Amino acid sequence: MHQFTRILAINARLILQTIRTQGAIRLASFVFVISCFFLGSYYVLFRVFTYLIGVEIIGPGLLDRIIEMSFFVFFIMLVSSNIITSFSTFYQNRELDFLFAMPVKPATIYLAKLFENCLYSSWATMVLALPMLAAYGVTNRAPWLYYPVSVFSVFTYLIMPAAIASVLIFLIFRIFPNLRSREVIFVALGLIIIMTISYIKISNPHMLKILETESEQDLLRFAANMTSLGGIYVPSTWLSNVLQEFKSTRPNPFYFLVLMSVTVSVTVIAYQIAKWLYARSWMRIGEHENRNRRRSSLLKDFRPGIARNLLSKDILLFIREPSQWVQLSVFVILLAVYVFSLRRTPLYFTLPFWRTVVSFANFAYVNFILATLGVRFIFPALSLERAGIWLLGSSPIPRRQIFFTKYIASLIMTVILVQGLLFMSNIFINTDPGLSVILPVIGLFLAASLVSICLGLGSRFPQFNEDNPSRIAAGSGGIITALISIAHVGISIIILAAPAYNYLRGKYMMRPGNPLLVALCFLLFAAVNAAAIVLPIRIGTNALEKRDY
Amino acid sequence: MANLQIKDLGKRYGNHWAVNNLNLVLNRGEIFVLLGPNGAGKTTTLKLAAGLLNPDRGEILVKNINIHQNPINAKRHIGYVPDEPFIYNKLTGREFINFVAGIYRVDRADYEKRLDFYLDLFEIGSWIDEFAETYSHGMKQKIIMCQLLVHDPEIILIDEPLVGLDPKSSRTVREVFHAKKNENKTLLICTHTLSFAQEIATRIGIIDHGTLKFTGTLDELARIAGKKNIEDIYIGLTENHA
Numbered sequence: 049m050h051q052f053t054r055i056l057a058i059n060a061r062l063i064l065q066t067i068r069t070q071g072a073i074r075l076a077s078f079v080f081v082i083s084c085f086f087l088g089s090y091y092v093l094f095r096v097f098t099y100l101i102g103v104e105i106i107g108p109g110l111l112d113r114i115i116e117m118s119f120f121v122f123f124i125m126l127v128s129s130n131i132i133t134s135f136s137t138f139y140q141n142r143e144l145d146f147l148f149a150m151p152v153k154p155a156t157i158y159l160a161k162l163f164e165n166c167l168y169s170s171w172a173t174m175v176l177a178l179p180m181l182a183a184y185g186v187t188n189r190a191p192w193l194y195y196p197v198s199v200f201s202v203f204t205y206l207i208m209p210a211a212i213a214s215v216l217i218f219l220i221f222r223i224f225p226n227l228r229s230r231e232v233i234f235v236a237l238g239l240i241i242i243m244t245i246s247y248i249k250i251s252n253p254h255m256l257k258i259l260e261t262e263s264e265q266d267l268l269r270f271a272a273n274m275t276s277l278g279g280i281y282v283p284s285t286w287l288s289n290v291l292q293e294f295k296s297t298r299p300n301p302f303y304f305l306v307l308m309s310v311t312v313s314v315t316v317i318a319y320q321i322a323k324w325l326y327a328r329s330w331m332r333i334g335e336h337e338n339r340n341r342r343r344s345s346l347l348k349d350f351r352p353g354i355a356r357n358l359l360s361k362d363i364l365l366f367i368r369e370p371s372q373w374v375q376l377s378v379f380v381i382l383l384a385v386y387v388f389s390l391r392r393t394p395l396y397f398t399l400p401f402w403r404t405v406v407s408f409a410n411f412a413y414v415n416f417i418l419a420t421l422g423v424r425f426i427f428p429a430l431s432l433e434r435a436g437i438w439l440l441g442s443s444p445i446p447r448r449q450i451f452f453t454k455y456i457a458s459l460i461m462t463v464i465l466v467q468g469l470l471f472m473s474n475i476f477i478n479t480d481p482g483l484s485v486i487l488p489v490i491g492l493f494l495a496a497s498l499v500s501i502c503l504g505l506g507s508r509f510p511q512f513n514e515d516n517p518s519r520i521a522a523g524s525g526g527i528i529t530a531l532i533s534i535a536h537v538g539i540s541i542i543i544l545a546a547p548a549y550n551y552l553r554g555k556y557m558m559r560p561g562n563p564l565l566v567a568l569c570f571l572l573f574a575a576v577n578a579a580a581i582v583l584p585i586r587i588g589t590n591a592l593e594k595r596d597y
Numbered sequence: 598m599a600n601l602q603i604k605d606l607g608k609r610y611g612n613h614w615a616v617n618n619l620n621l622v623l624n625r626g627e628i629f630v631l632l633g634p635n636g637a638g639k640t641t642t643l644k645l646a647a648g649l650l651n652p653d654r655g656e657i658l659v660k661n662i663n664i665h666q667n668p669i670n671a672k673r674h675i676g677y678v679p680d681e682p683f684i685y686n687k688l689t690g691r692e693f694i695n696f697v698a699g700i701y702r703v704d705r706a707d708y709e710k711r712l713d714f715y716l717d718l719f720e721i722g723s724w725i726d727e728f729a730e731t732y733s734h735g736m737k738q739k740i741i742m743c744q745l746l747v748h749d750p751e752i753i754l755i756d757e758p759l760v761g762l763d764p765k766s767s768r769t770v771r772e773v774f775h776a777k778k779n780e781n782k783t784l785l786i787c788t789h790t791l792s793f794a795q796e797i798a799t800r801i802g803i804i805d806h807g808t809l810k811f812t813g814t815l816d817e818l819a820r821i822a823g824k825k826n827i828e829d830i831y832i833g834l835t836e837n838h839a
Contacts, residue, residue: 347692350699350708357699361688368687368728435683442647442677442754443700444669515686597649 078524085531086179088538093183101187112292115184119284122173123209124244129169129518130213131236132375135229136516137165138214139330148330158214158322162315166210168522172420175527177202184291194294201290201304204311208283211318216240218321221329230370237378247282283307354445358453365432372425372517379421383469390476400480401556407479408548411487412541414469415494418462419533426458426502427529428520430592431510441597448589455503455585462495482551490573494540497580498533504584505529508591536580543573600625600660600674600752600783601646607654608641608807615641617807619655623752625781628774630788630798634835638807639787640680643754646785647677659752673701676750680757680787682737686730690721690740693729694747701748708747715743718769734761742770753777753784759793771797795827803834810834 100111138144138161147157181198184190216236220227227235286307293299346360366372390410430451433440440450467488474484509525520526547566554561599622606619616638623629631639644650646657648664648671657664659671684693698708716725719739729737738761745753758774759767774784774797788794794801795815802812811818811834815827824830 345689345692347688347695347699350695350703350705350712352699352702352705354700354702357696361685361692361696364692365685365687435685438647438649438677438679438683439697441649442672442675443697444672445700446669594651596651597644 078528081528081531085175085535088535089176089179090182093180094186097183097187111184111187112288115180115291116284116288118180119205119287120282122177123205123282123284124240126170126173126206126209127213127240128237128378129375130165130210131217131233131240132371132378133169133516133518134165134210134214134217135233136371136518137161137168138217138326139229141516144330148327153323154327154330155319155323158326159319162207162210162214162318165214166206168516168519169210170206171522171527172530173206174202175530181291185294188295190294193299194291197294197304198291201287201307204307205283205287208311208314211314215318215321218325218329221332222325225332230374233370233374237374241381283310286310354449355453358445358450359457361436362429362454362457369517375518376425379417380465383417383465387469387472387476390473401552403478404480404483404548404552404556407474407477407483407487408545410473410477411470411491412537414466414473415491415498415537415541416534418466418495419498419537420530421465422458422462422498422502422533423526423530424518424521426454426462426499427506427526428511428517429454429458429503430507430588431512431514431520432517434512434515437512437597447592451503451507451585451589451592455499458499458503459496462499463492466491466495480555482555490544493574493577494537497536497577500581500584500588501533501536502529504586504588505532507588510591510595512597536576539576540573543569543576598625599623599658600627601785602658602661603642603646603655604658605655606642606645606652606657608638608645608650609653614807616645619804619807619809621802621809621812623783623785625783626778626799628778628784628786628797628799629802630786630794630800631802631804632788632791632794632831633804637804637835639804640756641807642804643677643756643785643787647675647754648672649677674751676745676748676753678741678745678753678755678758680760682734682741682761684729684732684737684740687728689728690725690732690736690743693740694725694744697744698747703748707749711747711749712743715746718773719743719766735763735766738762739766742773746773751782753782753786755784756787757790758786758788759790767793791827791831803831805835 097111100107100114103110138158141161144157148154178199181202182195185194185198213236216239217232220232220235224232224235286303289303290307293301293303346364347357351357433450440447470488470491473479474487479487505525505528509523509528511520511523511525514520514523521530546569550561550566553559601621601623603619603621606616607614608616619638619642621629631642633639641650645652646659646664648668651665660674662671662674664671664675684690688696694712698712703711716722719742721736721739721743724732724736725740729740732740738758742758745755758770762770771793774786777784778799786794786797798815800812800814801818803810803818811821813821818830818834819825821834824833
């Protein structure tokens with residue numbers, strides 16, 4: 049235990065040291081951006097929750113089910129992201145050579161790394177969950193005890209996926225000792241997907257079946273049958289019940305105790321398995337990775353040219369790093385599931401008016417996802433030059449060219465992804481032809497600005513001492529970038545909401561439009577996006593050119 | 598003719614001058630070895646000369662081109678090797694060398710000739726097609742030496758070239774440096790290996806607390822220090838000026 053606390057203390061000291069060296073302006077801007085995000089999210093969620101609670105018969109129940117469903121989705125996402133990050137944390141971290149060479153028990157190293165992994169893979173969930181908890185508490189007029197208990201419960205909730213993910217990786221290594229790192233990640237993710245789909249199929253939740261009726265009897269029956277998404281055996285149900293208990297005057301601690309005891313049990317089991325398997329699998333992976341030999345690649349032959357070589361190098365490093373492409377694959381699979389789920393749009397939403405609303409909401413959603421993806425994959429791009437920064441810095445390459453090569457490559461990938469998503473989703477939603485043309489064009493501007501924000505701030509706040517892209521994205525610079533990106537999408541969507549509403553009114557309500565308002569909104573959108581493209585590029589290139597390496 | 602001129606160079610970290618008022622002229626066909634205790638400013642000097650750090654004072658001219666005003670043209674003549682041989686882990690040695698040669702736009706015929714020659718010379722063998730993550734420190738150093746020699750720079754800046762190398766490879770490196778000197782290249786080398794410095798240097802510089810204390814040939818330094826053994830000279834000079 050002493051060794052465990054020492055390892056944690058060293059890591060905590062490193063984090064504190066990093067915070068101390070950030071400078072007052074950066075810290076202040078960090079606090080400001082975080083506060084704006086929390087307040088903004090809290091306000092939006094509070095409005096949504098207040099509206100839902102006001103809906104007769106099904107409103108309060110629906111709100112609880114939405115909260116529960118969010119926690120269920122968070123749980124699955126957390127297990128997946130923990131699988132991906134645990135590989136680098138438990139096996140590829142440079143600190144491990146040092147730790148394993150010391151007289152420290154492998155299980156102690158495991159606990160320290162479990163804590164670290166949990167922190168790095170779950171920060172985004174916490175950032176999203178805190179405003180949600182606050183809005184839920186205020187909407188339901190919860191007592192003061194609700195706030196510390198709910199925050200503590202969510203913290204506890206984050207530990208279980210990290211423990212499950214690590215155990216899964218250890219066991220796969222034990223059962224299939226000849227698998228390589230990427231194959232292990234794939235098997236683990238495959239298992240999680242299969243288990244999730246099977247569980248949903250078996251538990252067959254009513255809440256996923258959208259009701260279409262005008263009969264009050266049917267509505268009451270639907271409300272009564274609105275069961276939990278995962279049933280009583282999944283942690284998301286326990287956590288949401290912990291929150292719901294505070295609606296009564298005397299909250300029952302049953303679900304809180306279930307959550308705590310299961311978390312402790314899972315962690316103890318994981319600890320015991322780690323005692324048995326961790327050191328063995330760690331040594332084994334060192335032996336296995338030595339077998340890699342590549343026979344064909346983009347850089348197999350010598351070809352002169354700066355951009356070509358920079359690009360080839362970036363592509364090779366991306367496709368050879370499991371923590372990069374596996375996570376991207378998971379995102380793409382989830383997005384594909386989302387897009388194909390649009391095919392089953394309830395009949396109610398096939399009315400032209402609602403179809404347009406859904407198209408616009410889908411556009412907003414796609415861009416919010418893009419903002420998240422940008423932080424995870426584009427923000428770390430310059431920090432990942434860590435190993436070669438001495439080379440790039442001393443070579444006859446204009447540093448701007450390094451930046452713009454990455455910008456163009458990221459933009460192409462982003463545009464392909466966004467346009468593909470919009471194209472497919474617009475077909476499934478059967479979007480109005482006018483919007484089918486306008487939204488992808490607007491999407492191009494947003495893609496250009498989001499790539500600029502992520503890469504520009506990635507250049508301004510690099511972490512050359514870190515080679516794990518997830519951790520780079522989870523640093524203070526990554527969090528600021530995430531919040532700015534999300535805020536930028538939010539502002540753009542708010543600006544575009546007015547012309548969209550105008551379009552709806554004109555087309556489906558036969559009311560005259562306001563061309564001046566539409567023109568002003570598009571001008572404002574263009575100005576905001578031009579600033580969001582130009583400013584981060586300037587910040588990023590200046591930082592790259594003036595930095596000491 | 599001067600290949601590298603360093604004038605009144607200064608680099609500050611906070612209130613501490615890591616390099617202060619450094620003046621140095623390196624000619625063609627010269628191997629200049631910079632010696633000094635840990636933290637004396639050797640690596641900072643090398644990084645400034647390579648254009649990796651921005652000076653707070655002074656200037657560096659590479660073949661009469663100011664490296665901070667015209668970095669791209671100046672860097673075309675430079676090859677730099679850091680003290681820690683970092684290579685992209687997920688690239689093979691061959692891919693890494695191809696990448697560097699591609700960026701320096703080496704002539705294809707020269708490239709193939711040089712690559713084969715240096716791969717043989719450093720006995721890299723089949724390791725060239727393995728990922729860098731599997732390399733030992735010495736193997737990384739050999740690959741980095743190869744990438745440097747393949748683009749054949751006029752000015753070579755190397756920080757601790759012998760770290761991690763086996764005795765045979767160390768001898769190869771010494772022979773290569775002599776060959777480069779004979780080809781009229783300029784070499785600026787930082788090292789702690791005094792015997793290596795004694796063997797290859799045409800001139801030696803001793804830097805301490807960011808200031809260049811002495812420059813001259815080994816004989817001149819021995820005369821000033823009143824000692825013949827380079828280790829005694831070095832310790833005497835750095836202790837006197839500590």
